[in-house]
Amino acid sequence: MSPGPADQVNAKELSARAAVLERRLELAQLDRVREAGGLPGTRVDAQLRFGLFEGRTTVDVAVTGVATLVCQRCLQTCDSEVDESAQLIVVRDEDEEVPGGFEPFVGTPEQLSLSALIEEQVLLALPLVPMHEPGTPGCLPTGAETVPLVPKSASTHAARATDVEKQTPFANLRELLGKQDEH
Ligand SMILES: [Zn+2]
Numbered sequence: 001m002s003p004g005p006a007d008q009v010n011a012k013e014l015s016a017r018a019a020v021l022e023r024r025l026e027l028a029q030l031d032r033v034r035e036a037g038g039l040p041g042t043r044v045d046a047q048l049r050f051g052l053f054e055g056r057t058t059v060d061v062a063v064t065g066v067a068t069l070v071c072q073r074c075l076q077t078c079d080s081e082v083d084e085s086a087q088l089i090v091v092r093d094e095d096e097e098v099p100g101g102f103e104p105f106v107g108t109p110e111q112l113s114l115s116a117l118i119e120e121q122v123l124l125a126l127p128l129v130p131m132h133e134p135g136t137p138g139c140l141p142t143g144a145e146t147v148p149l150v151p152k153s154a155s156t157h158a159a160r161a162t163d164v165e166k167q168t169p170f171a172n173l174r175e176l177l178g179k180q181d182e183h
Contacts, residue, residue: 011090011112014050015057021048021114029115033067033122037130041068044082046118053099057090057109063121069130074139078132084125088117 005023014021027034027042034042044065051058062085071078089102090109098104105117132139 007113007115008111009114010110011050011057011059011107012109015052015109017050019050021050022046023048023114023118025115025118027068030119030122032119033126036123036126037069038122038126039068039070039077041077041079042066044118044122046114046121048114048117053089053102057112058102059088059090059105059117061086061088061117061121063118063125065122067122067126069126071132071139072129073131073141075142076132076138078130078136078139080125080127080130082122082125084121086121086124 005021007029009021023046025044025046027038027040030038030042030044042065044063044067046061046063049060051060063082064084065082067080067082068077069080070076086103087101088105089098090107090112091098091104092106092108094104094106096104105120107113107116
């Protein structure tokens with residue numbers, strides 16, 4: 001694999017010439033999305049327009065793509081659309097005053113991590129409770145009563161459950177998995 005384009009950029013320099021950059025990120029580059037339950041298949045395209053507002057670095061960011069998550073009803077993977085955009089102004093610390101119409105992004109303008117900036121937008125786009133659309137075939141609650149007890153698949157099921165648990169911080173999912181394990 002060839003190394004991707006640089007993640008750390010000098011946003012000050014890019015702003016001075018109103019540069020537009022595009023990036024495609026996958027799960028491997030999105031640690032915090034993975035920690036929030038993102039699974040392989042997650043992929044986003046981002047467009048970043050650099051600008052200046054009263055001498056300060058701004059970034060118009062638009063992120064589209066797909067976040068693959070665990071459906072909280074059937075515990076299968078489900079794809080959630082990501083479509084998020086924001087007008088950011090780069091601040092060095094959170095207390096810095098932000099002009100109206102802008103949202104702050106804490107970072108160093110001369111050394112800005114594009115993946116961190118894009119990732120923040122992806123995190124904002126994630127649903128609180130990921131779930132398939134109502135009526136999706138096969139999306140049924142995995143309550144204790146409806147789970148068929150098939151001994152043969154028990155080991156693979158357990159393996160998958162562990163895998164899911166490692167990657168998802170959802171407390172209610174843990175609860176569901178715990179209930180299954182009692183059987
Ligand atoms: Zn589902």
